[in-house]
């Protein structure tokens with residue numbers, strides 16, 4: 001039974017889909033754009049984009065406009081000019097639930113708004129400690145846990161971005177090398193919108209120099225990508241199978257050393273990593289942050305959106 005005190009409005013996928021009131025057909029649904037979107041992820045269906053993600057982009061557009069109006073009003077009251085300050089969206093959820101795909105899709109849809117905003121995408125993987133440090137601290141089997149991130153550095157980065165700094169650098173993580181790339185940096189340049197995606201973005205049990213400052217303090221809107229753990233595990237295994245046939249064949253891949261394993265042995269290894277690391281992290285550190293999100297996207301089989309919860 002639905003609690004009358006729920007902090008969220010709850011919509012089925014079809015109810016949510018009907019809320020779209022932007023241009024029709026949506027900006028992303030014309031020939032070239034569909035192809036481009038499938039470049040993000042070929043199994044992403046155009047129907048899903050239309051039913052689930054376009055209304056979300058539509059809602060975000062309204063919220064961003066309102067945030068700007070509010071800033072103008074505040075600055076007018078203070079007799080100050082309104083300086084450019086990016087709107088920051090956080091995307092949280094388990095390993096393999098589809099955070100990166102959601103983030104890249106939203107980046108594309110938001111860039112199509114009439115104002116053509118400049119949207120930068122940052123993943124918090126870049127703020128993991130390098131393997132060298134994780135090894136020294138005995139944390140190689142805790143990658144993705146709160147203590148494996150340099151949260152202090154992430155907060156400094158967000159503070160610089162939010163203050164409107166023209167160019168801010170952040171470190172880059174490679175899933176192929178399974179490590180921070182020492183010689184690479186991402187430069188976030190004069191963004192209108194920044195999407196920050198990662199397991200840890202809604203966490204409050206992080207290690208920082210300012211104990212009362214959290215990553216999410218810098219967010220104007222936050223999304224939690226959710227699904228039953230059985231589905232997430234299957235997506236993790238599925239992704240592992242694809243990587244085994246592609247990226248892991250590359251001799252620079254951290255997992256290349258496992259490419260000789262039989263399909264069965266590789267699957268057993270993937271299940272074990274899921275069970276002993278990612279599942280534990282989900283239960284202990286990620287799922288407990290779900291109720292902090294402004295919006296929850298609940299997915300089911302084949303990544304189909306089943307319901308959407310929007311904070312009242």
Ligand SMILES: Nc1ncnc2c1ncn2[C@@H]1O[C@H](COP(=O)(O)OP(=O)(O)O)[C@@H](O)[C@H]1O
Nearest residue numbers: 043044094095096097098099100101235239303
């Ligand atoms: N909306 C979607 N439709 C189809 N496949 C998806 C969708 N979202 C994610 N996937 C697939 O699920 C797996 C995990 O997604 P990914 O975005 O890499 O997750 P995360 O960033 O949360 O680890 C990938 O194999 C990806 O291709």
Ligand SMILES: CC(C)(COP(=O)(O)O)[C@@H](O)C(=O)NCCC(=O)O
Nearest residue numbers: 094095096125143144199273277278
């Ligand atoms: C680097 C990560 C913590 C980040 O997760 P993601 O961006 O894939 O959601 C994760 O991919 C990871 O490496 N987890 C440790 C166990 C594993 O190898 O899956």
